[in-house]
Amino acid sequence: MYLARIIGRVVSTVKQDTLHAIPLQWLQPVDASGKDRGTPVVAADTFGLGPGELCYYITAREASIALWKLDVAVDAAVVGKVDRIDLGER
Amino acid sequence: MYLARIIGRVVSTVKQDTLHAIPLQWLQPVDASGKDRGTPVVAADTFGLGPGELCYYITAREASIALWKLDVAVDAAVVGKVDRIDLGER
Amino acid sequence: MYLARIIGRVVSTVKQDTLHAIPLQWLQPVDASGKDRGTPVVAADTFGLGPGELCYYITAREASIALWKLDVAVDAAVVGKVDRIDLGER
Amino acid sequence: MYLARIIGRVVSTVKQDTLHAIPLQWLQPVDASGKDRGTPVVAADTFGLGPGELCYYITAREASIALWKLDVAVDAAVVGKVDRIDLGER
Amino acid sequence: MYLARIIGRVVSTVKQDTLHAIPLQWLQPVDASGKDRGTPVVAADTFGLGPGELCYYITAREASIALWKLDVAVDAAVVGKVDRIDLGER
Numbered sequence: 001m002y003l004a005r006i007i008g009r010v011v012s013t014v015k016q017d018t019l020h021a022i023p024l025q026w027l028q029p030v031d032a033s034g035k036d037r038g039t040p041v042v043a044a045d046t047f048g049l050g051p052g053e054l055c056y057y058i059t060a061r062e063a064s065i066a067l068w069k070l071d072v073a074v075d076a077a078v079v080g081k082v083d084r085i086d087l088g089e090r
Numbered sequence: 091m092y093l094a095r096i097i098g099r100v101v102s103t104v105k106q107d108t109l110h111a112i113p114l115q116w117l118q119p120v121d122a123s124g125k126d127r128g129t130p131v132v133a134a135d136t137f138g139l140g141p142g143e144l145c146y147y148i149t150a151r152e153a154s155i156a157l158w159k160l161d162v163a164v165d166a167a168v169v170g171k172v173d174r175i176d177l178g179e180r
Numbered sequence: 181m182y183l184a185r186i187i188g189r190v191v192s193t194v195k196q197d198t199l200h201a202i203p204l205q206w207l208q209p210v211d212a213s214g215k216d217r218g219t220p221v222v223a224a225d226t227f228g229l230g231p232g233e234l235c236y237y238i239t240a241r242e243a244s245i246a247l248w249k250l251d252v253a254v255d256a257a258v259v260g261k262v263d264r265i266d267l268g269e270r
Numbered sequence: 271m272y273l274a275r276i277i278g279r280v281v282s283t284v285k286q287d288t289l290h291a292i293p294l295q296w297l298q299p300v301d302a303s304g305k306d307r308g309t310p311v312v313a314a315d316t317f318g319l320g321p322g323e324l325c326y327y328i329t330a331r332e333a334s335i336a337l338w339k340l341d342v343a344v345d346a347a348v349v350g351k352v353d354r355i356d357l358g359e360r
Numbered sequence: 361m362y363l364a365r366i367i368g369r370v371v372s373t374v375k376q377d378t379l380h381a382i383p384l385q386w387l388q389p390v391d392a393s394g395k396d397r398g399t400p401v402v403a404a405d406t407f408g409l410g411p412g413e414l415c416y417y418i419t420a421r422e423a424s425i426a427l428w429k430l431d432v433a434v435d436a437a438v439v440g441k442v443d444r445i446d447l448g449e450r
Contacts, residue, residue: 001294001311001312001313001344001345001346002309002310002311002312003280003296003310003312006178007122007177007178008122008175008176008177008178009175009176009178010093010146010172010175011172011173011174011175011176012146012170012171012172012173013171013173014137014170014171014173015169015170015171016169016170019169019170024091024146026093026122026175026177028122029309031309031310032277032278032296032298032310037309038309039092039119039121039127039128040092040093040121040122041091041092042091042092042093042146043091047284050178051177051178052178056280056282056294056312058343058344058345059330059345060149060150060330060345073148073167073169074091074148075091075148075149075150076091077343079285079286079289079343080282080284080285080286080289081282081283081284081285082280082281082282083281083282083283083284084281085278085279085280085281085296086278086279086281087277087278087296087321088276088277088278088279088320088321088322096268097212097267097268098212098265098266098267098268099265099266099268100183100236100262100265101262101263101264101265101266102236102260102261102262102263103261103263104227104260104261104263105259105260105261106259106260109259109260114181114236116183116212116265116267118212129182129209129211129217129218130183130211130212131181131182132181132182132183132236133181140268141267141268142268150239150240163238163257163259164181164238165181165238165239165240166181186448187392187447187448188392188445188446188447188448189445189446189448190363190416190442190445191442191443191444191445191446192416192440192441192442192443193441193443194407194440194441194443195439195440195441196439196440199439199440204361204416206363206392206445206447208392219362219389219391219397219398220362220363220391220392221361221362222361222362222363222416223361230448231447231448232448240419240420253418253437253439254361254418255361255418255419255420256361271384271401271402271403271434271435271436272399272400272401272402273370273386273400273402299399301399301400302367302368302386302388302400307399308399317374326370326372326384326402328433328434328435329420329435330420330435347433349375349376349379349433350372350374350375350376350379351372351373351374351375352370352371352372353371353372353373353374354371355368355369355370355371355386356368356369356371357367357368357386357411358366358367358368358369358410358411358412
């Protein structure tokens with residue numbers, strides 16, 4: 001999974017049938033220091049997170065597990081909200 | 091899923107049998123500011139989108155779900171057209 | 181799928197059993213302007229394309245669909261030859 | 271699989287149901303010389319490794335094999351701790 | 361598949377159960393000119409190749425096909441040794 005910050009919501013009316021009623025977030029992956037890293041991703045989000053919140057998301061086939069339906073045409077889904085990261089000191 | 095702008099159509103007569111009658115678009119992935127980002131992708135498109143339109147596409151095994159046929163040799167497919175992106179302010 | 185130009189053929193006698201009799205091409209992915217982009221890929225090719233030809237290939241699990249055999253140890257396969265790309269003007 | 275150094279632990283209370291009781295580590299992939307390389311990854315870890323330890327992890331569908339449960343919404347999991355790497359001299 | 365040069369062997373005693381008795385190589389992917397390219401990879405190798413040898417490897421789910429066991433927690437495996445690459449001239 002990767003960490004990302006939610007930067008917006010994707011509004012789409014013309015879409016593949018299995019995607020109806022699945023909210024799509026626009027995520028910016030971030031690195032350890034919280035800086036943007038790599039290409040933003042469109043991901044399904046059933047947690048209703050808001051902009052600015054830090055989450056982690058899964059990709060590929062696993063994404064549909066997050067929706068409890070294996071036949072949904074998604075390849076990225078938010079699976080949790082990050083409370084904090086405990087950085088090690090060793 | 092990733093956002094992309096449609097930049098053209100791939101014309102191909104010699105192709106794997108399961109690809110017949112599946113329109114192939116040439117997509118340029120874009121980032122949050124609409125700028126090109128990363129390598130263009132060849133994706134199946136059953137929506138008939140035109141050049142310049144903004145869409146999002148899925149990759150890998152999920153792509154064939156978008157075509158309702160699991161035995162098609164595709165690994166990328168357009169699954170929706172973007173109306174707009176609501177950027178958060180928080 | 182990604183566009184690529186065929187740059188050579190990989191000759192290999194010691195290989196995993198399911199790969200016997202499967203021709204392996206050496207592909208250089210290209211971007212919209214035909215320039216090299218990213219790492220070259222070794223892909224199965226049942227079309228017998230020659231060096232310099234433009235093709236598109238699929239990756240991961242889908243690649244074995246292209247060979248009509250799901251138990252082959254490949255993760256990349258040529259699935260078509262590009263005749264031309266119609267670039268949009270909108 | 272990729273090599274990575276454990277840099278912290280991801281604490282998350284709001285998460286997808288199948289992730290409950292699965293410890294999530296924050297990993298920094300490293301290259302041959304031990305230098306950071308690429309985006310940090312959130313991975314399941316059932317070994318209880320500590321910060322600074324070197325491990326290798328798998329990604330995508332394979333990750334859930336590491337947890338002995340195929341229906342878990344993870345796409346990255348630690349599968350071993352690195353004792354040492356014997357570099358070749360040829 | 362990608363080309364890579366074997367640069368070492370990963371020694372690991374604490375590892376996921378399905379990985380026991382599976383030799384793990386440390387591979388450096390290379391480009392068309394033989395130069396290092398991208399992040400080194402840990403891959404299963406049942407051919408017993410030595411350091412410096414050129415091979416090609418598969419990734420993701422396909423990797424376990426190379427081991428003839430679908431329930432092994434690997435996502436990369438060597439599937440052949442490269443004898444030579446015939447570069448095209450067209």
